[in-house]
Amino acid sequence: MADPLPPEPPASEVTPEKLYLRRRDFIRNVALFTGTAVGVGGGLYWLGARQAPPSDVLVPDAGEVPQPVAHGVGALDTDEPRTPYDVVTTYNNFYEFGLDKSDPARHAGTLRTRPWTVVVDGEVHEPRTWDIDALLAAFPLEERVYRMRCVEAWSMVIPWLGFPLARLLERARPTGAARYVAFTTLNDPEQMPGQRRGVLDWPYVEGLRLDEAQHPLTLLASGLYGKQLPPQNGAPLRLVVPWKYGFKGIKSIVRITLTREQPPTTWNLAAPREYGFYANVNPAVDHPRWSQAHERRLGEFRRRPTLPFNGYAEQVASLYQGMDLSRDF
């Protein structure tokens, strides 16, 4: 059976001869256009925006989470809205795992938080090497909801889980000569690949005056949001000093040493003009390169004014009476 002839297309649909001949050119140009546009767009995106936020957040080690004896409703807690968990755990400065804010959440999985020991020594009557689990069992955990103000002018509100550093210091019994407390982070480039780069002097060290360390606001934290600290937030034990800039909150602590002299601190060593030993949050003393008068609370659109001592002036201003805080910044 023969097929019927298809109907002839109308003259208007017939490709003009000139275009028919240029079809190859046209297809080639479309391909080159598309390839170039995709290449240029992709290249620019790769160069300009490669620091995408991590899609999956590192979850803390599965393990017993000691429940706090007190929940964050005390006089020292803020009732401001808490910064969401996924923001607190994906936006971190922890140069031991990379310089970008999203690096720690991506790369801190190499940190082994058990077994872990914390040495308490120096000017104390009872030096001791604590196993981390023994340490956390020895001091009842409390939930504290604190503001956290970074020196880079952003801030969060975080429900920490921890205990006052003062309890640990009482146990160690400082000698009469003790005037400062020095803290040291783990130094292990295998676990902390960022330490292979000489961006800062490793290990990270921090320090407080003894009275600052003994202040009831000063916390050793082992968790947040009722869970163990994720590694990117400084597991298994970190310092929280809410009236100071965030870099004072040293992470993944292995040593706490009481000293007679003011101990060196990492950012002060790196840039003494920009970062002082005290590093109290102070809207009146600008960073040499940017203003500290305002801050962006993560999740909020408008900047908000920064408060002296990050809003804890009532509790801590007396510690600094008679000091020139623009000199001792």
Next chain:
Amino acid sequence: MASPPHPWLNPALTVGGLAPLVVLVIQGAQGSLGANAIERALNQTGLTALVLLLASLACTPLRLLSGWTWPARVRRTLGLLAFTYAVAHLLTYVVLDQNLALSALATDVVKRPFITVGFTALVLLVPLAVTSTKASVRRLGFPQWQRLHRLAYAAAALGVVHFAWRVKRDVTEPLVYGAVLALLLAVRVGEALRQRRARAPQTRRVA
């Protein structure tokens, strides 16, 4: 009638060059730029402006070294794209970051060197964008136009300094961009010296 060679080139650069900005705006509207979206938008627009500015400055050295003529024809597109990103960068800072707090902005420009140099770099780009048309070249005369457009090097240098002063600690990346800029400048200076010495006739090939 012969169509110009590579008719797809400038349209492709324009579309590809603007695509990351469109993606950024969409991501911003969707709230998928991470915890500090404004910081991320600032970083991306600023860095992309610098990359495009260096790319526009690479055109002439590339033409001189390779003998190709097409780089000369994409230079304006790249320069205008760089200007677009620089303006987006400034607007992000002024409107989204500082919420149009003009007195604080004025203080920043005067008091904070890294903002001073960044702002100056953008100001230098304005006359270049304005005189980017063929009519402007004719009006100014080529030598004068060329002299004016050497400001692009100053803007790029200030952009690198702006970047270096902005980072908290690790200046590796700004130094890489600075090295690229120095290299591009070296090619131009080398070529100028060579021409002056040899008075060699310029080869112009029609592709």
